[in-house]
Amino acid sequence: MPCIEVEELTHVYYPGTPLEIVALRDIELTVYDGEFIALAGSAGSGKSTLVQHFNGLLLPTAGCVKVLGRAISDKQHRQQLWRQVGLVFQFPERQIFSNTVFEDIAFGPRNLGWDSTTVSKQVKDTVALVGLPEEILSADPRTLSGGMLRRVAICGVLAMRPRILIMDEPGAGLEPATRQLILANIKEIQAQHGMTVILITHHLEDAAVFAERVAVLHQGVLLSIGPTREVLSQTELLHRAGLKAPFAVELAQRLSQEGIPLPSLPQSIEDVAQLLQQLLQTNGARPGGASL
């Protein structure tokens, strides 16, 4: 079932002025219920602009965006969308304003109108879900590290139990281990709760591991959309979009250039290891008779 349908979406900032920028051009895109989709593209390609349509913060200049069955041009629908579509902005830790972590995470759930026992239960559950210790709830956000703060800010949106979760570069500026941890957590929650996840990233390694489908944006145009494996194998296209194919894909291509074709396209280092092992087992000790 589609939960977001985008038809011929064009978005222009400051139309009719010398500052006019066409941020999105004729975008066609469908997001299905419960899927994990990655939105990739270099800086300024229009990723943030696109997702801000999904929870009604921006309106199309032309075209139509339907979320959860109704067009966002419908004002009543648009104004209630935040209840079901959670958007984690870039650097979400910059929005934290409370004196305790609990207060900040509880902000969204309280706005939903839940009573205080439900709110505090949801906050505790969410913190546990992302693997943070419960003691953190009484901590002062200013004393936390950047990575911790980022996870707290993400909890603030997750605690509202959105049907669709959009994350704008949740790993930007974090160490790789924390980035992986956050994404792995989200993936788990997505599987358990049937949440739809839209992940903005320009790290295709992350897309390769976590996403089922990938969409590639370049200068406001949707270059490609499809199953992760298919999109990531188009190294030429990714290069054109200013992105770098995952290491495993490049390795496989170099191997086949050198006369060692792998039976299928790997997405991660683990895939490569497995494929190479298969190759060794079927071909004996020397892979494919190639001599390096």
Added chain:
Amino acid sequence: MNNISMGQYLPAGSPVHRLDPRSKLICIALLVPAVLMTSNPLGLTLVSLWTLLVVLLSGIKPGLYWQSLKPLWVLLLISFVLQVFFTPGNALLTLGFIKISREGLLYSGWLLWRISVLLLAASVLTFTTTPLQLTMALEWLLSPLRRMRVPVQELAMMINLALRFVPTLFDEARMLLLAQRSRGTDFNSGSIKERVSRLTPFMVPLLTNIFSRADELALAMEIRCYRVGAARSRLHVMRFRPADYAALFLNTAILAAVITAKAL
């Protein structure tokens, strides 16, 4: 939120954009007394036509001037209406306790006209001049004060930094507004007290972020050896061209004409 605001620079390579910022600033300084001193309709018409000509030459659609000044128009119209009602004089029209006097109509009409011309002229200046150019011009104009130990260069740097922070402030505010709206803050309804209390999730991070940006900027300046009072060189050198002399001459002529008409 997607509107051009007052004070925004709009790049458009027009003759007005190419003028030296110093001559634009001086022209405004000449135009203001001209507008304020004229007491006959002919003079003000002349000054208005001149301003409109410059607006057309600025290469920016008149609609954008209208758009950027729209918030001010409401204020101006309200004050116009109030003045019409509360200026005593010969009543032209009486509606119950409201009297519209001839003097009131005339006086507030004049005021509205004058303020409109001034606002338009100020918009031309800010639409066609970057903040950096403006501060450079200001620094040049104030440089005689240096002899009187006024720290002109430091003042200019302060203005420059303040202006540089305006877009940052707007970006930051925009991001916070959208982010908190996504978490369900409704900034547009409820009683005044409720609305003020809802500002906390917006104001607190805004101030925190802006201060930390300012801190970073200060550090970056120090790392690049900025010192108060040290001699500085410039990347862009300002130069008067024939068009600048023409603009200065015309504006001086207009002011002179207004003064002569008044003296006669």
